[in-house]
Every structure is written in C-alpha cells, then in structure tokens.
Amino acid sequence: MTPKGPYKLCTVNTAPDRAKLLIGRVVEDVKDTYTIKHVENCERVEDVRSMCERNQPDVLFCASMWTKEESDEIQRIAREIVPGIRTMAIPQGLQVEKGPDAVVDFVKGKWPSLVAA
Template sequence: MSSTGTATPKGPFRLVTVNTAPERAKRLIGRMVEDLKDRYTIEYVANCETLEQVEPTVRELRPDVLFCASMWTAEQSSKVFELARSIVPGIKTHAIPHGLQVERGPDAVVEHLNEQVPRLLDGE
C-alpha cells in the first residue's frame, strides 16, 4: 500500500457515534483516533445517546462517518444508517458487532475499529 511515515493522513473525517454510554464512546473512539492518527485525521464531533437524537445531529453536523455501538441490534443500526444516508448521501457507516463490548470488553472494541476503519475509509 502506501509508504509509512511520509504520507499525509487522509481526512479530516467527521465522526458521530450512537452509544448510550457517551463517556465510554469518547474514551474508545479517542483510543482508535490515536491508534490511526498517522493514517487518518478523524474528528470526533458528537455522540447520540438515543436513536431519536440521530436525525437532528446528522442534519446539524453533516458527519462523514457514523458508528453504531454494540448495544444496538442489527435492525436498529440499519434504521440509523438508512436515516443518516437520507440526510447525508455517501456517509460511511459501521455497526460494531452486537454484544462485542459486553462479551469481550473495551479492548476488543478498539481492536475491531482499528481493523475495520481503514477498510471503511479507504473503500472510496
């Protein structure tokens, strides 16, 4: 792929999360942003604690990327992504596998994001 160390990070990408635990979301996204900072500039702009907050938040902030946390079912995540795409066509979305945080803990979530986010952001 690209040479490391010399390339300018891609971005900035504006990220919104949908997570009922905003402090945990901020902490885990912060770790991911730090881990990937040499490749991507990711600005964590907001968290929606409820599904009802998604529409006004996406309308106001127009993020490039939206993540659903592992407490949401696949059906809930799909509805969120459909809504987000109706407001920001082309928004990149990712659902953390349902139950990952509970079953394997925060390190597993960060590891998962570190693997998935490059695929998401480079898949242009």
C-alpha cells in the first residue's frame, strides 16, 4: 500500500530543535501509512502569516507552550492564509507535564482523523 500524502507540515514552537525531533519521531512512526514533510517551524505568532504564505502547508501544529488564546490566534491566521488547512493545537502543558512521548502519542492519535477531514 502506498502511503497517503505527502502532507506539508508547519509547526509553531519556541523550541525549534524539540519540534524537529518530536515531529521526526511521528514522521518515522507513521511512514508506512502517511508521508509527512516537516517544511518549517516558526517561533513567534507574528511569523505564522509569512511562514504560511511561503509554504502553503496542508497541516499546521501549535506546540504545547501556547495558551488556548495564542493557539486559537495561530490557527486563525493559518486558515486565513491557507483556506482548507488542517490545524491542531497540542494541549497546553502536555510536553511539560507528561513528556515528549505523550506529545508523539497525541499527534499520532489525532493525525488520521485530522487529515481525513
């Protein structure tokens, strides 16, 4: 079976190395089913617009350091630039409270329904 995709993924995370590492784990774990290309991370809400304009991503993730209000704003900007983009906010504090494995598991658990939408 050919993997679905490729899906262009952008992330908004103030720790870009961690974003790359965790998304890399997700990409590796689901590669038989989905092809995901992590094309860019930005570290500030102010940079979301230009990142989305440059990359026209299929999917955008907000990391767990953002508040609900910040995540909502990030996702609103992304949808304004890329109609039909699929967005997801990782629950605030998940990385700090439960660690990187919990983030990877959360993303892998949500991915199929996110991209099926």
